[in-house]
Amino acid sequence: MNSAPLKLPEMRWLRPSRLTLGLDRHQRLDVAAHTRAHPPLPRTDRAGLLALAEAVGLSGRGGAGFPFARKARAALATADRTGTAPVIVVNGAEGEPASAKDKMLLARVPHLVLDGASLAAAAFGASEIVIGVASGSPGETSVPAALAERALPCPARTVSLPERFVSGESGALIRGINGLPVTPAPLKARAADGAAGGVRRRPTLLSNVETWAQLALAARLGPEAYASVGTAAEPGTTLLTVNRPGTDALVVEVPIGTRLGPVLDACGLRPGAGVLVGGYHGAWLRPSDAIDAPLSRAGLSALGGTLGAGAIVALPDDTCPLGETARVAAWLAAESTGQCGPCKRGLPAAAEALAMLAAGAAEPAVLEDARCALGAAQAGGACSHPDGVARFLLTALDVFSEDVDAHLSSPGCGRPVHGVLPLPPSKGARLEVDWSRCAGHGLCAVLAPDLIRLGPHGYPASATVPVAPWQEHGALRAVNQCPALAVRLRRRA
Template sequence: MAHGTHVDLHGPLPDLAVDELITLAGLGGLRGRGGAGFPFARKLRAVQTAVARRRCGPRVVVNAAEGEPGSAKDRMLLTRVPHLVLDGAELAARALGSPQVVIGIADRGTRRSEVDPVGESLREAVAERRSATAFRVVRMPHRFVSGQAGALVEGINGRTPLPPGSPRRTSESGVGGLPTLLSNAETYAQLALLAAGGADAYAAVGTPDQPGTVLLTVGGDTVVEAPAGTPLVHVLGVCGSPPAQAVLVGGYHGAWLAPPAVARARLSRAGLAEVGGTLGAGIVLPLAENVCPLGETARTLRYLARESAGQCGPCVRGLPALADAFLALIGGEGDPGAVEAASGVGEGKGACAHPDGAAVFARSALRAFASDVSAHAWGGGCGRPVRGALPLPDGPADRYARLSVDWSRCDGHGLCAELLPELVRLDANGFPEDPDLPVPASWEADADRAVRMCPALALRMSVPEA
């Protein structure tokens, strides 16, 4: 939509002071649409307070990196209605006194000869606006964790775009170490609509505790807008979704809903929480009847393990262990208790929410597909194939070097566990529990040292080709 058409439809951008914008966001009940659902008014107030205390300028960031494979709403917004997103970001920038808005988008590996729809749309939209606010576009690697707020800030600051090892508030220290207002693309689009029509008009649809609409990506590629509180089955019907054995809501950090829960689910934070789901980033993935649900879940867990930031034990050790436990369950050699135990390793102790989100996803599969768990345990399988029904990106089988143990040489000295305590664990007899471990790039130097210092020369490290 061209800027002139956008202004005709929504009106000119209002000029609001920061206290007015905070009040408006509070009256409209606006919350973040990236997954956490944090109140936008509180984010604004936190940045305002930090700016006043530090006596420095703020920055505004639009998170459109969209690391979730099943999400397409950021791409839709930035290619179809980019001025709605830019309006919301510019409103915030003007109110806070930020001279610049930074927009983080996913780099999907487009070749130079190909058209980049998101990049082209943003370039045209920024040129049309002729705004005093500067807009800067930064590309992030298309990875699951690149859409995490801390990872995006790291990338904008010129560092590797991974979640920082210790949590920090972007409202205190974000882009360039300055107080930063960071929200996702849909949140800024909703802010623009709220400012254009006012809180009463904004609340004309939705629920009392969640006014307005939500954007949903259904089936990985269909983006629809629905009033908050709309029955899930209605949206599935509008999208032409056939009957499903279960529906994943909230993406790969979300939860599977069995048919009885799907029938009762309403698309709001409260409505999905009542049936054990989560709205998350607005991802809805129906699973067809003719595929193995446990196999599809295991395939996704392997992907989540590969997408680890590689910065802490819960990710490096916990996620591969969880994927292995689920694979054993499918083969009839494991049990649900082992999956539950693996999902609880390091719970709440990760450097980011990635391991906990994967655990929620795995546990929900045990509940939603309980009969299939029994079929695999007692009958060797459910008789249905794994078809790759859940959207996952193409990519290398493993991003990391591998540390392996030669059992014919290992004498159980235990030095490797002392040199790599986050990576190597010893069993009751003093030998490494796992003979083959992924080694994140940040630990390669320590792993190489362990290989060189092993008294029995029992360690090997292989590095994948670039």
């Protein structure tokens, strides 16, 4: 597979190269190239692996940053109590449009990821390894090929999941592995508890792709060498996806604690109007804060940010920040599963308010309503989706406050929306308003309140609204009962 072209971001690294070792010479490291790049994987027992993870402070690299050792101990406690072998799950269902690091790892260095998973499987006596990948991603071919090239301590399989934002949520991933709809569980349950929320009712240790690769590096290097870069509290390196307007993103490996300014410089970028850190569940930073922001969880948290999945977008000065934010807000609202109040009511209402604000059609009261809805969404959802979206939108309103004022007092800031924040191609359904027919009856907003919000003059605030699958019933009611036949539902493949 070394010669097979892979549509993946360009790689860069600020020394040292660890996760990216060998990628300056190979497009993909098969088992032979992997063996030449990395020394043999040392064997370790259960206590030794837990001690290693604690010594290097290994935490999840998918967004939440939960300590790996604590998660492993919880799964092992259930396994000991029930006499059931645990399951190892590699979460590669990367549905974040601004992030490509996990796809890169699975496609180009799959054996490094499998090393970490097999190390844990052997030490913890696992019954199975399951690797979740996004449907249509390079990992669908790269991972099975890697599994065929090597021996593992237990059976392993790959499961393809829909490339949706919520597919990478741990409960949604496990439901997908179990053959259920890939949606967050209606009731929160820990994968470590087994019967409540694990794979085939077994205690499950689930971690992100990069986390497993980092575990393999730590085992080879040992705690002291592993901690030779990074910070005292967060040793090692991390992967970032740096998005660049008008061209492909870069996946960059940097020591944890590196300042954001030099990373942007290395990628040919400037902070512009503001910098998004952590992707669409992350937070916006002002340009003055972004330059010296340390790329660590603690460092970004002190600035009101979050490292999250490591996705970074620097917003140029020539695009409308609120228009960019409104595009993503509408997409994030449609990506929810509508299982709880914040996703069913709060996020669509906030997205509609942002659309009105971007269009210069919002009153201050509308903006305050959106802030209240987002505040209520934080920590109130069935999963972390509402909380992450609220952080993304509330920090945008704060960082771009001057633009908010301009859009409230005039038709807008005068800048176009260039679509700098990456989104996947439009799919699914959209509700469209035909302005030549609309008479402002307002019935559509009564029948589909999750989708349509009326502007100050009684007309729908947006001409097109994304429709999530759980919203289609309300959308059809609005279409069928519109007195002026002004509302249409368009479906896209």
